[in-house]
Amino acid sequence: MLSPSLEDYLEEIYRFSVSHDIVRVTDISQKLNVKLPSVTKAMGKLRAGGYITYQKYGVIGLTDKGRQTGGYLVERNTLLQEFLRTICADCDVAAEAEAMEHYLSKSTIVSIQRFTVFMKEHPAIYQRFVDYVQENKRINKER
Amino acid sequence: MLSPSLEDYLEEIYRFSVSHDIVRVTDISQKLNVKLPSVTKAMGKLRAGGYITYQKYGVIGLTDKGRQTGGYLVERNTLLQEFLRTICADCDVAAEAEAMEHYLSKSTIVSIQRFTVFMKEHPAIYQRFVDYVQENKRINKER
Numbered sequence A, B: 001m002l003s004p005s006l007e008d009y010l011e012e013i014y015r016f017s018v019s020h021d022i023v024r025v026t027d028i029s030q031k032l033n034v035k036l037p038s039v040t041k042a043m044g045k046l047r048a049g050g051y052i053t054y055q056k057y058g059v060i061g062l063t064d065k066g067r068q069t070g071g072y073l074v075e076r077n078t079l080l081q082e083f084l085r086t087i088c089a090d091c092d093v094a095a096e097a098e099a100m101e102h103y104l105s106k107s108t109i110v111s112i113q114r115f116t117v118f119m120k121e122h123p124a125i126y127q128r129f130v131d132y133v134q135e136n137k138r139i140n141k142e143r
Helices: A004-019 A025-032 A034-049 A065-086 A093-103 A106-121 A123-142 B004-019 B026-033 B038-049 B066-086 B093-105 B106-121 B123-142
Strands: A052-054 A060-062 B051-053 B057-060
Touching: A004 A025, A004 A034, A004 A060, A004 A065, A004 A093, A025 A034, A034 A052, A052 B093, A060 A065, A065 A093, A065 A106, A093 B066, A093 B093, A106 A123, A106 B026, A106 B123, A123 B123, B004 B038, B004 B057, B004 B066, B004 B093, B026 B038, B038 B051, B057 B066, B066 B106, B106 B123
Parallel strands: none
Antiparallel strands: A052 A060, B051 B057
16 A cells, blocks of 8 residues: 555656656656655655666656556546536645545545546436535525 | 544544543543553643643543534534445445545535535435446446
């Protein structure tokens, strides 16, 4: 099991690897706004876990395991943002997904995904829910 | 802001105070399965934050602020368990609610609550969702 912090690193490495040919420790350090020695330490742990290769000049490569896990982490984050939008949460969706993503079991992620897909596939039901939320917010404002 | 650990302590103190006239440090230590010195240290922090009074013989009292916050924490936990049941999550509902509760913003808690109330108030819609989940699980099992 990866710690929340290592999950964030792997998620960011995966994200960066999709749009860039080469991922360097300095890229991750900049992206996550974390100091280089901390990133290097985390990379050591990810390499020990078999998620990344770590070469000269700070070049990071993803192993198959790392690519698979990284892809899952990015999907999970996207899904949670979608879920929060679906329930019309008035939060900073990106920050909230980032805060909660590490603490949900896989089976709950599956359930949340099923719920968001259900709402997409049943637009009339979803519309009733959205109307309900709007009405509820309006009433609460008037109180 | 209380740390996740202090939230757990306060939640447990509140819960215990509902069913018992006197709450002692030893009760909380037993309930949460945490060693006495750790509990005592946490009690110091909760007292400093104005949530509890802490008297001779390890007797803990809740201040108004502590009772209000503790009540909210217990409600939040109950709500999250209800939400997980509503989306038919196949997880250990108590453990999962306990894991996620500290990381959700108040506004997301409100949204989740609105969603569970909507489903309660619209049993026909909820039935369609439950049927959808059952069907989905059946299909996945057959794969």
